[in-house]
Amino acid sequence: MSRYPQVLFQNRKLKRINTLEEYCQSGGYQALADVLREYTPQGVCAAVQEAGLRGRGGAGFPAAKKWESVPADGAFPRFLVANSDEMEPGTFKDRVLIHAEPHTIIEGIAIAAYTIQASKAFIFVRPNYEGSAAILEREIKRAEEAGYLGRRILGSDFSLEIIVHLSGGRYICGEGTALLNALMGKRPNPIKPPPYPTVKGLWDRPTVVNNIETLANVPHIIRNGPDWFKGLSLVEKSPGTKLFCVSGKVKSPGCFELPMGTPLREIIEEHAGGLLEGSEFKACLPGGASTRFLIPEQLDVRMDFDSMGEIGHRMGTGAIIVFDQKTCLVGATLNLIQFFARESCGWCTPCREGLPYLRDLLWRIENGEGKEEYIPTIRSMCKDMWNSFCALAPGAASPVESLLTYFEDEVHEHIVQRKCPFQ
Ligand SMILES: Cc1cc2nc3c(=O)[nH]c(=O)nc-3n(C[C@H](O)[C@H](O)[C@H](O)COP(=O)(O)O)c2cc1C
Numbered sequence: 001m002s003r004y005p006q007v008l009f010q011n012r013k014l015k016r017i018n019t020l021e022e023y024c025q026s027g028g029y030q031a032l033a034d035v036l037r038e039y040t041p042q043g044v045c046a047a048v049q050e051a052g053l054r055g056r057g058g059a060g061f062p063a064a065k066k067w068e069s070v071p072a073d074g075a076f077p078r079f080l081v082a083n084s085d086e087m088e089p090g091t092f093k094d095r096v097l098i099h100a101e102p103h104t105i106i107e108g109i110a111i112a113a114y115t116i117q118a119s120k121a122f123i124f125v126r127p128n129y130e131g132s133a134a135i136l137e138r139e140i141k142r143a144e145e146a147g148y149l150g151r152r153i154l155g156s157d158f159s160l161e162i163i164v165h166l167s168g169g170r171y172i173c174g175e176g177t178a179l180l181n182a183l184m185g186k187r188p189n190p191i192k193p194p195p196y197p198t199v200k201g202l203w204d205r206p207t208v209v210n211n212i213e214t215l216a217n218v219p220h221i222i223r224n225g226p227d228w229f230k231g232l233s234l235v236e237k238s239p240g241t242k243l244f245c246v247s248g249k250v251k252s253p254g255c256f257e258l259p260m261g262t263p264l265r266e267i268i269e270e271h272a273g274g275l276l277e278g279s280e281f282k283a284c285l286p287g288g289a290s291t292r293f294l295i296p297e298q299l300d301v302r303m304d305f306d307s308m309g310e311i312g313h314r315m316g317t318g319a320i321i322v323f324d325q326k327t328c329l330v331g332a333t334l335n336l337i338q339f340f341a342r343e344s345c346g347w348c349t350p351c352r353e354g355l356p357y358l359r360d361l362l363w364r365i366e367n368g369e370g371k372e373e374y375i376p377t378i379r380s381m382c383k384d385m386w387n388s389f390c391a392l393a394p395g396a397a398s399p400v401e402s403l404l405t406y407f408e409d410e411v412h413e414h415i416v417q418r419k420c421p422f423q
Pocket residue numbers: 054055056057058059060061083084085086087088171172173174175176177209210211212214215390391392
């Protein structure tokens with residue numbers, strides 16, 4: 001049992017999905033009923049703005065601000081996309097959420113769709129998550145039968161259809177604009193705004209893309225109020241709870257719902273059970289594979305968007321990958337850059353050409369063929385990644401750049417010994 005309030009995981013059960021009936025017994029779909037009876041779209045937006053809900057997909061963008069940017073006179077039909085592509089290595093929170101409480105996601109989608117007046121929503125799911133997609137399809141049908149989705153929901157004028165769409169299975173498909181191209185059956189290259197998708201998105205109509213964890217918070221904000229939501233957090237600027245998924249060299253890897261601002265040390269040492277017997281903390285990637293290595297001296301940082309930013313890190317998706325003193329970080333970084341190089345969509349030169357080159361240099365260092373002159377080249381290439389078209393390339397450079405910042409000696413050791421010192 002967690003010592004913190006559980007919101008998204010309040011009905012989480014071992015090996016069993018919460019049913020529609022159980023969700024309703026715990027107050028589920030009451031927020032949707034209240035919204036359709038008492039709230040204008042602007043009223044919902046105001047409540048979510050007051051609560052300070054920030055996007056859980058990685059960037060922390062305020063949800064209400066995004067919804068408000070749909071023009072009042074924007075064309076119809078409008079669309080909402082719930083993003084659970086979740087291809088970033090180390091991230092598995094959306095999958096756990098779908099398996100724990102699918103109806104809080106469905107209710108959140110319905111309220112957000114009402115707010116932007118969308119009549120169709122898509123849940124964009126990683127293709128390997130076949131089980132999750134099947135759960136969503138089954139529970140959407142049940143929600144329709146109960147009158148929470150479909151035509152004239154709960155007797156109101158609002159109608160909504162939700163479609164579960166399996167992604168093509170590439171990391172770039174999760175990027176908000178590439179995702180829209182993918183959904184339209186086009187090649188999933190990102191699209192540079194303006195216009196933003198909220199003005200011109202799917203089939204040129206206003207479209208909002210939110211992470212499913214973001215949307216799952218919305219019914220709870222409506223049900224319990226903005227002040228309650230703010231009170232869940234340990235910090236002021238990032239209200240609510242956060243799903244943290246911890247993997248790597250810890251005793252109890254898993255997904256934990258904790259207050260925003262929980263210290264990273266507490267997440268690893270208490271909730272994830274501490275490091276394995278014989279392991280010492282060497283570093284972690286705090287927010288998924290596209291964040292920077294964080295070192296023992298930084299372990300007391302609070303996990304929220306601003307506290308992480310203040311020490312030059314990103315909370316990302318809250319996916320914490322823990323490495324111990326026996327792990328070669330050159331090898332670990334090589335593994336990640338192999339993934340990113342393979343997942344580049346090929347649209348722009350720094351990423352298409354640069355990531356495979358970075359991968360080759362790291363491969364040589366790891367395999368005893370490294371040279372000292374590679375190090376400044378790698379550093380300058382990491383900087384070049386910021387000239388790319390989308391955030392994939394700078395994200396890919398983050399572990400590499402931080403490897404050189406915090407573990408340059410380990411890289412030198414590989415070059416001097418002409419082999420990996422961990423083998
Ligand atoms: C390469 C790449 C992959 C991404 N994958 C995901 C993803 O799987 N899920 C997600 O919610 N956001 C992902 N994002 C972030 C989205 O672009 C977008 O910011 C997010 O879905 C918006 O939701 P939010 O405002 O609720 O956080 C990705 C971004 C990049 C650059």
